[in-house]
Amino acid sequence: MGVYVTGFLMALKGLPMTLFVSLLAVAIGASFGLLLAFMKMSKKVFPRVISKAYIEIIRGTPMIVQALIFAYGIPILLQGLGVPFKWPVLLIPAIIVCGGNSAAYMAEVIRGGLQSVDPGQIEACYSLGMTKRQANRYVILPQAFKIVTPSFGNEFITLIKETSVLAYCGVVETLRSAQLWNANTFETFAAYIGAALVYLAVTYPLSKVVAKMEKKMSEGAA
Amino acid sequence: MIEAKNIHKIFKDLHAVKGIDLTVEDGQVLCIIGPSGSGKSTLLRCLNGLEEKDEGEVFVDGVKADESNITALRQKMTMVFQNFNLFSHLSVLDNITLSPIKVKGIEKEEAEAKAIELLKLVGLEDKKDDFPRSLSGGQKQRIAIARALAMDPEIILFDEPTSALDPEMVGEVLDVMNNLAKEGMSMIVVTHEMGFAREVADKVIFMAEGMIVEEGTPDEIFNHPKMERTKTFLEKVL
Ligand SMILES: Nc1ncnc2c1ncn2[C@@H]1O[C@H](COP(=O)(O)OP(=O)(O)OP(=O)(O)O)[C@@H](O)[C@H]1O
Ligand SMILES: [Mg+2]
Numbered sequence: 001m002g003v004y005v006t007g008f009l010m011a012l013k014g015l016p017m018t019l020f021v022s023l024l025a026v027a028i029g030a031s032f033g034l035l036l037a038f039m040k041m042s043k044k045v046f047p048r049v050i051s052k053a054y055i056e057i058i059r060g061t062p063m064i065v066q067a068l069i070f071a072y073g074i075p076i077l078l079q080g081l082g083v084p085f086k087w088p089v090l091l092i093p094a095i096i097v098c099g100g101n102s103a104a105y106m107a108e109v110i111r112g113g114l115q116s117v118d119p120g121q122i123e124a125c126y127s128l129g130m131t132k133r134q135a136n137r138y139v140i141l142p143q144a145f146k147i148v149t150p151s152f153g154n155e156f157i158t159l160i161k162e163t164s165v166l167a168y169c170g171v172v173e174t175l176r177s178a179q180l181w182n183a184n185t186f187e188t189f190a191a192y193i194g195a196a197l198v199y200l201a202v203t204y205p206l207s208k209v210v211a212k213m214e215k216k217m218s219e220g221a222a
Numbered sequence: 223m224i225e226a227k228n229i230h231k232i233f234k235d236l237h238a239v240k241g242i243d244l245t246v247e248d249g250q251v252l253c254i255i256g257p258s259g260s261g262k263s264t265l266l267r268c269l270n271g272l273e274e275k276d277e278g279e280v281f282v283d284g285v286k287a288d289e290s291n292i293t294a295l296r297q298k299m300t301m302v303f304q305n306f307n308l309f310s311h312l313s314v315l316d317n318i319t320l321s322p323i324k325v326k327g328i329e330k331e332e333a334e335a336k337a338i339e340l341l342k343l344v345g346l347e348d349k350k351d352d353f354p355r356s357l358s359g360g361q362k363q364r365i366a367i368a369r370a371l372a373m374d375p376e377i378i379l380f381d382e383p384t385s386a387l388d389p390e391m392v393g394e395v396l397d398v399m400n401n402l403a404k405e406g407m408s409m410i411v412v413t414h415e416m417g418f419a420r421e422v423a424d425k426v427i428f429m430a431e432g433m434i435v436e437e438g439t440p441d442e443i444f445n446h447p448k449m450e451r452t453k454t455f456l457e458k459v460l
Contacts (some may be wrong), residue, residue: 123272124307128321128373129297138324143311 003187007194014177015198022159024095029102030152036107037114058104064165067097071169090170098163102155109151113144150217153210157203174198223248224299224377229268229278238264240432246377249406253419256429257455262412266379270299283376300370301379304386306362308354315350318369340368344398360391364398377408384415416460420444428452
């Protein structure tokens with residue numbers, strides 16, 4: 001029994017890093033995703049194409065491949081071109097990849113949220129003399145934000161699990177912590193079960209919270 | 223004063239508004255009546271640019287509306303909608319003060335003081351901290367009128383302000399509008415409330431198929447209609 005407790009505690013050491021990367025990635029994903037959403041709804045072709053291409057590329061490739069390209073591939077490429085480039089810490093490409101990945105998913109969610117705001121609200125803004133920018137800032141975005149908040153929560157939960165790929169890109173998060181302990185002790189089963197339990201201990205209560213938020217939302221709308 | 227000349231609106235293959243002229247002097251109330259689909263809402267929305275007109279000109283206090291000044295001109299001709307369109311995420315007070323603060327740059331305290339005055343005017347000062355979802359239709363519409371008034375407009379455009387209301391709530395909204403008219407507020411009111419048009423309007427326009435069929439004083443339109451089309455319509459609704 002003791003070995004499982006140790007396994008859990010060893011994996012737990014990596015949890016702060018997992019949460020840190022996930023939180024930052026959600027924040028980046030939400031802001032960059034908002035930009036992508038606006039680009040995708042733009043009347044101009046250029047921003048639409050860029051946004052669409054970005055989303056397709058990110059969603060069409062596994063995050064671990066993206067992470068490996070960023071963490072190890074890009075420095076090699078640049079060094080080959082004679083640029084002496086090295087990531088100061090591998091946490092940087094990790095956050096870029098997770099945030100960039102999250103943005104591609106959130107862009108769609110945010111766009112859905114923006115489009116689900118009643119057009120009558122926008123007309124009311126205009127009829128009171130607001131510009132499009134003011135309407136967006138004071139009425140449309142706050143309402144869309146309310147609609148998509150549970151999705152942000154779900155994205156956070158997804159990221160907590162998905163950031164485990166960073167174990168292979170030099171970030172000592174939950175899974176990597178378990179792996180390191182396993183390498184020293186060969187308690188392979190206890191190590192990975194420990195990691196699994198750590199993830200579950202976080203995602204399960206969080207998913208309950210999100211479910212509650214969703215329920216409250218749908219009641220508020222009625 | 224608001225003046226429209228030769229307004230046309232064409233939706234794909236539907237010519238919804240066909241060359242309408244109208245003038246509303248300061249302090250006047252113009253009521254627009256007509257069958258469903260005759261282009262009343264579209265006309266109103268062409269006036270404040272919510273709908274892009276295909277031809278024609280709109281002047282507000284002599285200033286011709288165009289793309290560059292329509293946002294500013296809308297402050298002078300605010301609108302009240304059939305479905306209220308109150309900002310659902312804001313309290314009643316914030317609904318009323320949002321535009322004065324953000325668009326006109328009025329200080330928050332001043333805007334709120336004014337909002338309270340307006341709430342008193344529509345008889346709802348006790349609702350200032352409520353959210354729209356907790357209000358009845360009639361209350362919502364009275365708040366929407368207060369919100370439109372908060373911009374200190376020259377004229378208010380009403381698009382069937384009582385059509386979405388339960389019958390017992392129509393009166394409270396019409397009373398508020400009636401009082402506004404007495405205070406000298408200029409209004410254009412698209413309405414199916416013939417009683418209101420007869421009593422409050424200075425001028426009535428009867429529209430059908432995108433055109434003005436007949437216009438005149440309420441007495442001329444309701445008691446002595448000249449056109450056959452007007453007579454049949456009035457027979458149906460009165
Ligand atoms: N956005 C739009 N696209 C296409 N057709 C439209 C649009 N808006 C209105 N129409 C059409 O234009 C015509 C005039 O519509 P409008 O809403 O102005 O009529 P109305 O007189 O206000 O009718 P009601 O009394 O039912 O409100 C209708 O045939 C309507 O279907
Ligand atoms: Mg209409």
